[in-house]
Amino acid sequence: TPTPSAASGTPTPPSRRLLGSAFLQEFRNWETPWAMEAMHMVALEIRLLAEKADRELVMSGKNPDKLQAAGSFLMKVFGALAVKGPKRVGALYVTCQLFKIYFRLGTVNLCRSVIRSIETARNFDFEDFPVKDKVTYMYYTGRLEVFNENFLVADQKLTYALMHCNPQSESNLRKILKFLIPVKLSIGVLPRRTLLEKYNLLEYADIVTSLRRGDLRLLKQALDRHEDQLLKCGVYLVLEKLELQVYRRLVKKIHIIQREKEPSKAHQIKLEVLVKTLQWLGITMDVDEVECIMACLIYKNLIKGYFAHKSKVLVLSKQDPFPKLNGKPV
């Protein structure tokens, strides 16, 4: 059926899809994957055209549903490729196209079925897929894990993507780092400033600084300043959780200063000191709130020790009171 976008003169996704389905039909029947590149091109074109058509539909105030339709077509293509045999090599490319569609549509839960069929396949080693597809795949699945706050897996996937990504393609590296840095931060790995500068990721610079200094005020400012951007790319919640790490850093600093002054009582930090410090940072919190934060730090294994309610003192463990995260998420 002709579509409204026909007026613009661009070939419409439905007609492309007719072509695509015809090609897919034939492709299924071919034993060898000789037309893989063409198939991939069809998939790519359909996605790009659907995106374009949707933009036009939005501009003319209509319901943009083309990309969704393109998604269901590519799902069929995926079905044709994710089979035993030589065609499977091409399946990951289509998977990545699907990811792109789903991420754009915000229907990332649809990724799950595709991921399952890629990852549970026993007859095909993931490493046998083309590198470029593997990188894209790892990037998107890594992002999914960020959403799920599965930081260890996210770190692993995004690191894989970073290591295998073409070092020439800086924009891709930047995209990966955009998600990898928050993930690394949350497991206690801080990037160098030069890295942030090189890839123009300075929105993280203040956050990293605040983590280094235990400067809670700076963290809040940084989050406020980049809130829209961070919300949009979906790492805001991850960065927000760094708050506890900043508190920990602050306690650690106090501990270090006390140790210099009075080594014997260094492991006992009075609650009023903490409250005063926070006040100095411009953050007004009452004693109960700070006490609660200390309790949380201990509860979440960021600090070893205990809190004595009666004396309002945080008692740090004498051995390794601030255990390294060592890749463990908070």
Add this chain to the structure above:
Amino acid sequence: MGLTNASHSHVPYSSSLQHGYNPAEYANYYYNYPQATNSCSVQQGGANQHSGAAYQPLTSFQNSGSYVDPTSNTYYNAGGHQTAPGYATTNYYYQTDTRNDGSSGNNYAQSYQNYPSSDTNAAQSSSTVPANSFSYQQQYNQWPYYYNHSVPTPAGNPVAGSSNIDNTVVNTTSGYSYPSTEPPPPGTTPWKSNSSASVAPPVQAPSVPEPQNQYVQQAQLTPGFQNQYAYQAPGVPMSQNYYANQAPAYPQNNMNVNQVPLNNHGDQQKSGSLTTGIFSSENKTQIPTIPRIAPGFSMVIPKSEKKTVGADLAKKPAYVSVSVPKNDVKAVQHGSDARSLPFSLRNYATRNLSRCKDEAQRAACQSMIQQITSKAISNGTLLTKNWDTEPLIPLPENLLTMTETSSANNSSSLPNSTPRRRLKSRWEPVPEEKVTEKVEPLAKPLMNGNTHNNLKAQNRMGDSWNLGKSLQSPHAPSNKITHRLSKKQKMGSYSSVVQNGDNSSDSDKEKDLTKYYANASALANSPEEKKRREHRSKRFEKSKDSSSKSRNSAVNKGAVAHIHTRRPISALVTGSYKDGSSLAVEDMDWDALTVKGTCQEIEKRYLRLTSAPDPSTVRPEHVLEKALSMVETSQKNYLYKCDQLKSIRQDLTVQRIQNELTVKVYETHARLALQAGDLAEFNQCQSQLKRLYREGNNGCYFEFSAYNLLCVMLHSNNKRDLLSSMASLSKEAKQDGAVKHALAVHAAVSSGNYVIFFKLYKQGPNLNSCLMDLYVERMRFEAIKCMSRSYRPTVPVGYVAQVLGFLPNGDDRSEECEIWLKAHGAVLSVDNGGELQIDTKASSSTLFMPEPENAVAHGDASLAVNDFFART
């Protein structure tokens, strides 16, 4: 036989053109419209209206036609050719429209409107525009002509005497076209059965060798289509068939045009009066037949055209030359088509045919295949379609039930890429599907002589035009058509199906008619439609005073009258749906179900609708307002209020009321649900509210944004949802107290700061605390786990009670807390000072989350049995 082929060969020819023409038509339409006022005939039209003489404009138009060299209107000018039919329909429909209103003056005004435009166009001698004007001409002329032929069969109309020998021949062949409009005469039934194979060829056959024949046929066919428009829904698709037939006849129309001028020549006024005379006399003769065909709709226009018929008949000269080459071309094209059929398609055809039980089915099936093939060709899917997996054509089981109307049905289903697409509906009742299926196979025979496939695009145009126009005031802007296409098609298919069900008797037909009009009028009652119409009538009101533009006022009156006539009809819709029409739920025009409530009772129990709403049980808006305030002030329990609010919501929905009241009702319900902890109901309201706010209805947007945030973070716990909810907040929203509170709650929850959480819990604005309520238990348990892990050696219960938001009970607030702690497995001890303490070390391993005491099997404690009894 070559002729039947010819029709198919048409396919490629125009299929490529389909697209461009719709815009062209619109353009033309607009082009003409403004010109109408300029043209010389305007004054005449005005005069006519006052005198009541309709025909002045027509004659003037004919004269103009004569200026144009008829040969310039070549058939091969596809643009002209295709535009013309669409145009004709539109104009025609204007007339139908007004006719329904019963004001004959309207007709004249409208027909006159068309003429001026054609006049000017003709003067400019553009190649396409003349074609348009001719088509008008053609149709007007043909109307009466048709009557001459068709009426004699059953009724013996005196006018029939004027028909020549050709007429009789044609009459029989074209008989399949008119039964739908005429009460089926005894002679018609055989045609139906034959039609599958034999009818179509004869129709076209005469056109090739004999110019006169073709002309006659042409004349007859067009009226047939017009008739259908006028009386029956299926007429819409039907018209397409006739377009095809008309196409070859254009040249001949030109002839007519020429001849009419000859008669009238210089003196328009004279001819005008002449025609008037004829018109009135014919009116008398015709009126008796009309009520029978379509009671309630007066048939003023067709009669008036009769006068020209005589003239037309006399002038059938040699325009044949144009149409003959065309046929040849078609034949050639068809040959190439046949050769290029893919093997899989031929298999598909064989499979289908092998299922047929008798000849009739076979013929029907064959024609269906042809139709599908040509459609595939025109779609370009001939080679791409997987014919091996294509579903087989449903067998026509009862050929007799398939009348000529099936062609209408067929063409209405054509716009879908597959005829069976509609059947996908999972809601559609199974037996009713059969009706549609049955109809399809026969469609082809009827279209045999026609190029229905090529005309698909036009088909839609015709559809939309006709329906659109017939429902709207005559001046409906054409540019909206594309947007409404789908709806129109649905309408078309619906009505055709309805018609197909029973056209055996007059009364049945009447019913169909009513159904169709009810449907159509309901469509016209949709809010946008109303808005447009209002806009239009306002436009006319401005010029109403000026008598020089009396046509406008006439039109306006017509439009108003039309609106009024629609009202009662829309009530019938309910009935027609209950009758079990075979319309899929998705295809149903929900506008048609919009009711206007009449119930005055404030209190109403909620009952989920299982049928179309009955206006007498639906409360209108002002009553609903009272009902809402009644609920707000009611002292009864939540279940009663929920029930009442649901019934209010239902009444709002069926009446399609979406305004501040709707927002208020949903907000009220959402708040009550929150207070009662009914999260399911709250979510329903919340999702409706989101939509209502998005559509620009004012309400407590910030308050409900806050609820939404809390709901997402505390209950669905989906990070992505939370992110998008937060990202969608505007700067202003973030400044709002309730939203700020919600965001603070989020921060507290994400860092696990129970102290802040319970502080916020105590000071929550609006009903934020109610939402937090549902999270309190979890937060407390999390807190106590945290405390027992981080505090050593003990922590006083009093302190825990304070930070965990336990309410003070007298002067000892810890009592409730103590109970709670014990219920969760905390180990308590009394210290030296007599203060109750939690032994944190011991507690850390013994804490547990108890099963909620008030848990019920169905998961909703608020639906307790006692409450249930309390409801009644």
